[in-house]
Amino acid sequence: MSPLSIEVDSWGRKELFKHYKDYDNPFFNLCVRVDIAGFYRMIKQRQYPFSLSLLYLCLRVANNQKCFRYRIRNDEVVLLDQAN
16 A cells, blocks of 8 residues: 555644655654563573564564554655554
8 A cells, every 4th residue: 555645734743744754864763661571581592583583573663553654755654554
């Protein structure tokens, strides 16, 4: 499926979008401590590679949250079916 175009004027995040859209890099980062000891033990027991396992988990979480699938394309907001 193609990305869903968002009508910004009726979008609940309109004011935030208008505030940040003209920034050179209109994105944000978040830095927090996360305890992944259980995750680490599980992937080591199954002999999964750490980096690929963490990437897989992060993408699963991101795709389950609509807010992580919004993108700005040609000055429009679109909602992706899936973030890759």
